Amino acid sequence: MAIRSSATAALLLSLMALLSALIVSSPDLGFTCTTQATCKSVIDYVSPNTTTLANISSLFGVTNFYDLLGANSLAVSTKPSQIFKANNTIKIPFPCICSNDTGISNKVPVYTVQPNDGLDHIARDVFSALVTYQQIARVNNIPNPNLILTGQKLWIPLPCSCDEVSGAQVVHYGHVVAKGSSVEQIAEEYGTDQNTLLKLNGMSNTSELIAGEVLDVPLKVCSSSVNKTSEDYPLLVPNGTYALTAYNCVKCSCQSSNNYTLHCNPSEVTPSNVTKCPSMLCQDGSVIGNTTSTCSTCAYAGFIKTSILTTLDNSTCSSNSAPSPSSNSAQGRFGSQGSSWSVLLATIHLGLLCFGLLC
Known part of the structure; x- marks a missing residue:
């Protein structure tokens, strides 16, 4: 019996080790992020059910409801109780943290496990496949994805990045690829180019685009006068938001x-x-x-x-002022009154000429 028990224990340990190895080798977390930084990102969420904006905000841990409205260009008067229909897409703003060449959401959202929940259901159905169950298990140090407890708090690692693109600050947008989309269409819609999208997402050619995948799309932001000492620096607001x-x-x-x-x-x-x-x-x-x-x-x-x-x-x-005159022009020599002096001199010259003819 002792020998059999030892063999069983050894088998269980081997299975646990294999399971841990599978989790470690699970799909990579987040987007590529070579910097050590925090920033703000957005990601698409295709709601599986008809719900309200308040429920979506709560699910993703959006603490300021106006952030959700701003990311989607909704009026500030929009109520949290507004209905949001199933299968529609909404942009979710969230904080991003970059470390070890990976960008994921900074400890949000946090999901509370419900009765009969499984990690795959949470990843695939609740969060519309924005992450995999292996990624959830990995960041929450869950050795067995089949063993989670009702009431357990789970960090959902949404993909993001804080990297500059072509030397410019951007907001990285996790775009869920729609069926029938192309890299060219996505690049044109969001003001970037195909090569940038391919490079950011580790694709060698446009045929690798897959419907339903989360694509890293850099959104151009507006320049601002926000001081580096400000509590909201850098204030990165993408076009149209x-x-x-x-x-x-x-x-x-x-x-x-x-x-x-x-x-x-x-x-x-x-x-x-x-x-x-x-x-x-x-x-x-x-x-x-x-x-x-x-x-x-x-x-x-x-x-x-x-x-x-x-x-x-x-x-x-400066955009409303006239171009500066050249240094050898009358305007350049006499300033704003140069043209008036030219007219006056021409008039005097003409007068003297006429006077000579009359004499």
Whole structure:
């Protein structure tokens, strides 16, 4: 009996070791991320059932509901109770952390195991195959994926990245590939190119694109005046979206039609964590988002504790001014009155000529 028990124990240990090896060699976690950083990312979620925006926000641990609205360009007046139909796609904003060349969501979302749940069901059905059951087991140190407990808290490692692309800051978007899509179509829709998509996703050619897979798509963001000392630096807002910041007091929008320059205004929503929004005035007395009589714009520059930073942005002025004159022109020699002097001299010359003829 002792020999049989020892053999059984040895067999169990071998099976456990094999299972652990399978988990370790499971599909790679996250997107490629060569930097050590944290940032904000977004990912598609195809809802398997009709639900509400509040339920989606809760499932993914989105702490600020306005982040969900901004990522999807929904009006700030949209209610959490709004119905979201099954099989529709919504973008989920979440914090990303990069370490050891891998980017995954930073300890969110956290899912509570329900009765009769299995890891594969959680990965495939609850989170619409954004991750695999092996990846969930790996980050939660679960040696046997078949042994999870009701009430157990599981970290769901969504793929993301914080890397720059072609030397520029971007927001990495986990795009769920729709059936019939092509690399060319996706690149054109999101303002990038095929080679970038292929390189980011480790594909050698466009035929490797698979419907339903999560593709790393870099989204171009608007430039801003946000100071490096600000608590929301860097404020990366992708084209066609908006973000509420500084206690929800400021709404910053990014539009390609605005030369990819972040445009911020008072949000006019109820502030969070403060009883009243801080002052948003520039030194000339104008409010964030307003253009002064001298064509400067009062721009949002970030926030520190309970103070909102502002700055006068003169970049819009240069686009409206005439090109500078060349140094050898009358305008260059005489300034803005050069053309008037030329007319006057021509008139005097003509007058003297006429006077000579009459004499």
